[in-house]
Amino acid sequence: MSQKPSIPKGTRDFTPRETAQRNYIFDTIKSVFRLYGFQQIETPAMENLITLMGKYGEEGDKLLFKILNSGDFLSGISEEELKEANSLRLAGKIAEKGLRYDLTVPLARFVVQNRHSISFPFKRYQIQPVWRADRPQKGRYREFYQCDADVVGSNSLMNELELIQILDEVYQRLKIKVIIKLNNRKILSGIAEIIGESENLTNITVAIDKLDKIGLQKVNEELLSKGISQGAVEKLQPILNLHGSNAEKLQQLKTVLGSSATGLQGISEMETLFNLCDTVSLNAVLSLDLTLARGLNYYTGVIIEVIASDVQIGSISGGGRYDNLTGMFGMPGVSGVGISFGAERIYDVLTQLNLFPENQSEQTKILFVCFGEKEQAYCLPLLKTLRELGINAELYPDLDKLKKQMSYADQQSIPFVGIVGENEMRENKVMLRNMKTGIQQLCSLKEIIDTIQ
């Protein structure tokens, strides 16, 4: 027996049904992106490793898929280096390319490299797979899609507003009820400053991000274990316990962060943004959530996260502003703000809530089944006409028994079958069977079109 086929760990095949469902998600997102004036770009699956390395922190470097150099990849490696067997050092010499880890770094590279042909503000969207050499888990894969929309080269909070509207519109169209959580990195910086732990900002944000998940007690323990002083942790408590409306929270923060210029600027940004949001009447609930820190350290302003209110699955979208997006590629002073839809999780939410539309537009509307070659030939012009009218139609290619041909239609959920034999040809008609009701009727081409369109 030949070997059992398999695919690499953490990757998936998609059946026609799954692909149709995924396209429903992608098409919905795409059409909203376009509605707001975003244009699509694509970048290669592989980037030069030097472009990717060091952009995602130490953890990130480990999770990069590296591509072995073509040809004799060991040429130019000295005996000593081979004996040393230092995988990390050797990897840098025998692999010069890697699979992209996200769509943001390729965007930064794209902007810098194509600056001659783009003008700011540059509004682009990108829907492509990314790869991470992570250990797969439920809802986590080594190959998955990201759907990003970013505005590059504009500092205006109007962009944040538009991205929030996009989130709102997409989830309204997908019929998913969501809460949009907002925070601001500058407020987090201000807090760290006030409690005298500015240099520990990352540890603080990582810890308080878990508040919902592990509770206040455990968060405090983690803070202390990361070297945050007891006094600082105590000062943090009233901030973690903030409550009230968004405006009330901001008001309370203003007094707490009074001596931090950065903090006050963050508060002012959020006030502006909430006021802007009030003018456009969103469906989603907007919530200022100070525990929202997100792992990504490159955010510098507004931070956005979306969770589904009817399903417990974690965040289904995220985003934020990152100043100096292109600085790492030698083009300083360009700000970016973007959002990303988590297609895999959205798929899970739609599945759980049974929200996929039943009638896929990609589906075949009518299948012709025949008894012989003459009948098949008779069908060809009919098929052509139907297809010209945009009606998805197909002909069963083999002269199998009618039973077999019919069950094919049944399995594909094709709603109509056109049966053609000598009798039908004689009358220049087709026996049209409605597969749902079982009713069938001798029809002319025009009658077929009127019935199934």
Add this chain to the structure above:
RNA sequence: GUGGAUAUAGCUCAGUUGGUUAGAGCGUCGGAUUGUGGUUCCGAAGGUCGCGGGUUCGAAUCCCGUUUUCCACCCCA
């Protein structure tokens, strides 16, 4: 990267303290029905029991290694 579980037909799973020829349901194919699918009935095909080694008269079953998938942690979408 750390820890735990798992692997038997295309799929979902049974399989007794280790004992003849490893089973079921679903699916597939054929027939009942040569011009009619989804229901029903009958029949058939389909397995190196993840892979490699060990213990034993004898291993799907016990032991070791390895891989896979799943779960938790780290991190993340």
